[in-house]
Amino acid sequence: MVAIAFVAALLLQTSAAEAVSSSRKQATSTGSSTLEVIRGKAASSTFAAFRARLQQIKDAQKRKIVEHIVGQLEALNKRLTDHYLNVLDKLSGVLNRIRSRADKVAADGFNVLNVQTAISDAERALNDARTAVITQAGKSYDPTVLVEAKLKDNVKSVRQAVRDDLNTVLDAVKAARSAVQKAAVTLAQIPKVDEASSTNP
Numbered sequence: 001m002v003a004i005a006f007v008a009a010l011l012l013q014t015s016a017a018e019a020v021s022s023s024r025k026q027a028t029s030t031g032s033s034t035l036e037v038i039r040g041k042a043a044s045s046t047f048a049a050f051r052a053r054l055q056q057i058k059d060a061q062k063r064k065i066v067e068h069i070v071g072q073l074e075a076l077n078k079r080l081t082d083h084y085l086n087v088l089d090k091l092s093g094v095l096n097r098i099r100s101r102a103d104k105v106a107a108d109g110f111n112v113l114n115v116q117t118a119i120s121d122a123e124r125a126l127n128d129a130r131t132a133v134i135t136q137a138g139k140s141y142d143p144t145v146l147v148e149a150k151l152k153d154n155v156k157s158v159r160q161a162v163r164d165d166l167n168t169v170l171d172a173v174k175a176a177r178s179a180v181q182k183a184a185v186t187l188a189q190i191p192k193v194d195e196a197s198s199t200n201p
Contacts, residue, residue, distance in 0.1 A: 053142075062151060069155055073141040073162050080166055081137040084173050088130050091180045095122050098183050110190050118183035125179035129172040136169045 057063045099119055106112045141162050 057151070066151060066155060070142045070158070073158065077136065077139065077141060077162060077166070081133050081169070084133045084136075084169060085130070087173055088126060088133065088176060091176055092126055095119065095126065095180050095183065098122075098180070098187055102187055105187075105190060112187075112190065115183065115187045115190070118179070118186040122176070122179035122183045125172075125176040129169075129176040132169045132172040136165055139165065 055063075057066065098115070102112045102115045102119065141158050
């Protein structure tokens with residue numbers, strides 16, 4: 001029960017520590033600006049080409065539908081990559097709390113080698129997930145081939161590509177969350193970890 005409560009506290013109270021709050025704000029600002037730069041470059045390099053391909057469709061109503069669907073897919077990609085980045089920022093905050101707590105109990109003479117290993121694994125998972133999110137944010141989803149007689153298939157393939165790519169990124173974010181949770185559990189398994197850390201603020 002103590003271990004469960006300890007893990008819950010680490011995972012839910014991410015704004016309690018001042019260092020975590022500062023780190024999260026910096027990461028969010030940097031990450032968001034990075035995504036906007038990447039999106040801007042992707043949009044500028046693909047929009048003109050997409051518009052040119054769109055003009056190949058003679059039916060104005062079909063052009064409008066395709067443009068609308070592509071806009072929806074781009075908005076979905078932006079919304080989810082923003083969300084995933086926010087999740088990763090929060091997980092980074094949790095990991096900072098775990099690292100800080102591990103440093104304190106290590107100063108009390110406890111063996112934290114397993115915790116340090118779990119923290120390193122979590123850092124790698126977070127970096128991998130963040131890279132996946134940034135890469136995904138730079139992708140542009142418009143049909144590279146627009147054949148009026150096969151527009152439905154063209155659009156369907158793009159929708160599937162968006163779904164597959166976002167699921168891949170989600171898997172990376174889930175892996176990062178699991179790695180952070182493992183680090184928290186590993187720390188909680190140190191005997192009397194709460195007493196040790198509370199006596200060495």
